[in-house]
Amino acid sequence: GLCSLVPEQDRLAFTVRFLVTPEGRIADYQAFRSVFRSRRRCTYTEVFSWLEAGEFPSDLPPGVAQSLRLLDLAALRLRAQRQRRGSIDFDLPEPEILLDPQGFMTGVREAPRNRAHRLIEELMIAANEAVARMLVFGRTPGIFRVHSRPSPGKLAELQAVLEEFGVPLAGDLEELPASELQRVLAAIEGRPEERFLQTLILRSLARAEYLPECRGHYALATDFYLHFTSPIRRYPDLVVHRFLAHLLEGKRFSPSERELVEAELWEISQTSSFTERRAEEAEREVVRWKQAEFMKEKVGQEFSGHITGVLAFGLFVQLDEIFVEGLVHASTMDDDRYRYEEESHRLVGERTGRIFRLGDPVRVKVLGVDEETMGVDFALILPPLEHLRPSPPSPARKEKPARGQAGRAARGKERHKKPRPPKHEQKTARQPASRRRGR
Structure with missing residues (x-):
């Protein structure tokens, strides 16, 4: 040509x-x-x-x-x-x-x-x-x-989450330099929650x-x-x-x-x-x-993966062998009643003490594919209880000012939408x- x-x-x-x-x-x-x-x-x-x-x-x-x-x-x-x-x-x-x-x-x-x-x-x-x-x-x-400066409101929502992970933004959110966000990205590099926080930071920015x-x-x-x-x-x-x-x-x-x-x-x-x-x-x-079409052929098969998202309604898991993310819905975790601890972003079994955190390795089975949303559904393959590591106690929650329902809804809008792979996973690589x- x-x-x-x-x-x-x-x-x-x-x-x-x-x-x-x-x-x-x-x-x-x-x-x-x-x-x-x-x-x-x-x-x-x-x-x-x-x-x-x-x-x-x-x-x-x-x-x-x-x-x-x-x-x-x-x-x-x-x-x-x-x-x-x-x-x-x-x-x-x-x-x-x-x-x-x-x-x-x-x-x-x-x-x-x-x-x-x-x-x-x-x-x-x-x-x-x-x-x-x-x-x-x-x-x-x-x-x-x-590419415009992010809004202080978006940064305030981000700050609330970053504080929970011990990496708060420093400085005036009205005039926050890009270098401060880069500092946070460097601080979370290699941590289990790195990908989760990277995604939140990306979503807090304006669109170019x-x-x-x-x-x-x-x-x-x-x-x-x-x-x-x-x-x-x-x-x-x-x-x-x-x-x-x-x-x-x-x-x-x-x-x-x-x-x-x-x-x-x-x-x-x-x-x-x-x-x-x-x-x-x-x-x-x-x-x-x-x-989704590819994963239809994998229904019933088992794969290893890592937890990339922990929400009240379940876990997002990224497979290791195949670059696909899917949802383990809480309704399929029927071995126990799991409590969502928002401050530490984990699910804790009330009877067994099982804990699921960001970055944890897990084994899952492919249950199926949602034809409407093209989301992939997984089920956890749980190890026997005697193989579990001891569960640490829940971290003490920090006292925070009461938030209005509007502010809480703003923080949770990305978390409680209809289950589907997060947006950052929906880009082509090339x-x-x-x-x-x-x-």
């Missing part, structure tokens, strides 16, 4: 060239039209293995190995600098549907994300920032990617959108951001290319022209944001449908890096 990167074929492009300092700062940048030729088509897996081993195949075209080494070094510096300025990094696992050569599903796994993926991601972010600066300082219209005004990107901790790197699959990127061309050609917009252009860009931005949401919803539904984590 005309837009595909075919080895040894010339292709027209915009190139963004910048200098990365040892501290990871971009000291200089420029954009220009270019003709380039791909020397080799590489996969993420290949590049990852080469970079990790520090060795490259002898049959690579000249210059490819050196380019990859330098790009990897630049990406590492850019990432370190981005983290120092407070950028938030969500690394939630995402599903990848596996197909055979005939297109039939053979499995679903956690999508790999390695050093090669991060290399591309960091360079895309840097290019997007550079072009955003060019348009702003060149007084040229464009469509920008805007397209606007014809540069208002900054909260999660990336930058004042300048747009989408430039994928004009084939995203219309806002193509619009940015057109206005970048105007800038490079020296075109200036009169006040009347600018007014007309910006009015049209508002409409394009709104349509693009709406279309993006609709496409993501369709994508999630397809993945959930494929997962999304380009610039679409992940709210970017």
